[in-house]
Amino acid sequence: MALTTTITKGMVVMFNNEPHIILDKVFYAPAKGASFHHVKFKNIKTGKIITNKVKSVEKVEEIEVDTKTMQFLYSDDKDAYFMDPTTFDQIAVPLEQIPDKTNFLHTEGKYILLIYEGRAISVQIPLKITLIVTETGSGVRGNTATNATKEAIMETGVKIQVPLFVKIGDKISINTETGTYYSKET
Amino acid sequence: MKTWQLLKKNPHLFPRYYIKEYVIKACRKFFEDKEYHELESPILAGALPQERYIDVVTAHLGFKNGQINQAYLIPSTETFNKKILAAGLGNHFVISKVFRGLEDIGPSHSPEFTMLEWYDLGKTYVDLMNNCEDLINYINGFINSKTKRPGKSISYKGNKIDLSTPWPRKSVDELLNEHSSESLSKIDTLESITKCAKSKGYTISADDDWQSIFELIFLNEVEPNLPKDKPCFVYDYPRILCPLTKPSDKNAAVCEKVELYMGGFEIANGYTELLDADEQLKRFNEESTARKKLGKENIRIDLDLIDALRSGLPPVAGMGMGLDRLAMIFADASSISEINYFPANEMFE
Numbered sequence: 001m002a003l004t005t006t007i008t009k010g011m012v013v014m015f016n017n018e019p020h021i022i023l024d025k026v027f028y029a030p031a032k033g034a035s036f037h038h039v040k041f042k043n044i045k046t047g048k049i050i051t052n053k054v055k056s057v058e059k060v061e062e063i064e065v066d067t068k069t070m071q072f073l074y075s076d077d078k079d080a081y082f083m084d085p086t087t088f089d090q091i092a093v094p095l096e097q098i099p100d101k102t103n104f105l106h107t108e109g110k111y112i113l114l115i116y117e118g119r120a121i122s123v124q125i126p127l128k129i130t131l132i133v134t135e136t137g138s139g140v141r142g143n144t145a146t147n148a149t150k151e152a153i154m155e156t157g158v159k160i161q162v163p164l165f166v167k168i169g170d171k172i173s174i175n176t177e178t179g180t181y182y183s184k185e186t
Numbered sequence: 187m188k189t190w191q192l193l194k195k196n197p198h199l200f201p202r203y204y205i206k207e208y209v210i211k212a213c214r215k216f217f218e219d220k221e222y223h224e225l226e227s228p229i230l231a232g233a234l235p236q237e238r239y240i241d242v243v244t245a246h247l248g249f250k251n252g253q254i255n256q257a258y259l260i261p262s263t264e265t266f267n268k269k270i271l272a273a274g275l276g277n278h279f280v281i282s283k284v285f286r287g288l289e290d291i292g293p294s295h296s297p298e299f300t301m302l303e304w305y306d307l308g309k310t311y312v313d314l315m316n317n318c319e320d321l322i323n324y325i326n327g328f329i330n331s332k333t334k335r336p337g338k339s340i341s342y343k344g345n346k347i348d349l350s351t352p353w354p355r356k357s358v359d360e361l362l363n364e365h366s367s368e369s370l371s372k373i374d375t376l377e378s379i380t381k382c383a384k385s386k387g388y389t390i391s392a393d394d395d396w397q398s399i400f401e402l403i404f405l406n407e408v409e410p411n412l413p414k415d416k417p418c419f420v421y422d423y424p425r426i427l428c429p430l431t432k433p434s435d436k437n438a439a440v441c442e443k444v445e446l447y448m449g450g451f452e453i454a455n456g457y458t459e460l461l462d463a464d465e466q467l468k469r470f471n472e473e474s475t476a477r478k479k480l481g482k483e484n485i486r487i488d489l490d491l492i493d494a495l496r497s498g499l500p501p502v503a504g505m506g507m508g509l510d511r512l513a514m515i516f517a518d519a520s521s522i523s524e525i526n527y528f529p530a531n532e533m534f535e
Contacts, residue, residue, distance in 0.1 A: 005289055016387070027292030028405075031445070031455045032261070033427075034239050034398040035289050036405060053405040055398060056289055058389060148198065163198050178520070183187065183195055 103158035206513035212328035233486035236473035241287030259285035279304035293521035431457035456505025463495035
């Protein structure tokens, strides 16, 4: 059993008697009140996502899952395909298991997959990734002290707002949680 | 990368960080124009009001004379405000750093944050709500003038928050009825609230007290349903949740406390202050006993505050507002770490 306060994103636990993966957890307490955690659970069997505020002192049962580091190959309309770099075994992960994040998968990239009862239930995308800019305009040169940005398209197809000085071919790091520009790699 | 390094590399991000500066300046100007005094509060205290769930941050003073050596970093300035009100300072405000011991750092929680508190003589929590509407609209106007953005509404995480007044005002009981089909009078004992929570499928243990069960229901069923398109006041909280608040004249089970919600966050908390010294001491003792039961650190009771109340505190209402969260909303940021140059998560990672 683990206390709610010690569970982390990506952990698999029993919640309401069903296996759930923790998609997100943030600390939350009402002013001068008891401590809670705002937890987003995803039911592994049904895919249903629920958000609950759970008491810090509550205990949950942690479930053992396997993890595998795999290389991303490609994706189609339904699935993303990964390969085990040592055995060359391939595995298909339904895109709905990687909500909003498929645009951050790039070939060469290695990702950690969680395997439960032989099925991949989640792909962990690093919080920060580096991608190459493949398309962007020159941008209107303005006062650089202001918030001016322009759109840029990355090698994976994802569109990101970037500062005006970013050029095609630049490597930039991106926050995958928010889908926002973080910094330019030098 | 630390925020200062991020800013050095990306100076275009600076304007987001200016918002907190504008919020603080606007608050000061708003109260100065109303001729309120500004109190500079100590942040080290030798004793504190008792509140059961507060985890206090302590400091070691290093005196060598054998006297009190442990100081508390204040969780709010309230005790100093009330003592100086008893002395006769009158209407005043304070902008201060305050501290809370936390299990963790969250997008809306930092162990150190900036709080505005103001006190209106002869007023009640209803007046606080009016004043609050005026203040936030004033801050909005101030930020608009600095950033050249127009209007009486702000955009927060894709939702428009309309600041035009009046804002919705709902009692806790009304909200429970609306979103949870419950009423306070039916869940007023530990037994009845436990039964109610269990029937809703919550896991309740024998250690849970009334407050934590109430908060479990309120946070899960009411809070997510509060209006998002306007700020909203929630008022008349159960007595047990407000140890420094005057009980309501209409219903002794609740106290005249109000909270302001904006963009899904608790922004401010105010009440018609409790003036009765004996009642205050009784509540401090209740809270102190509850702390022991919860296994919380024993905190010296602020008896000086009881003396101040006994000497006569004029009727007054006071409100505390978290300026980091407010700046976060005005800056359309998802965490208070995105509006502070030196966020806690960078200091203590």
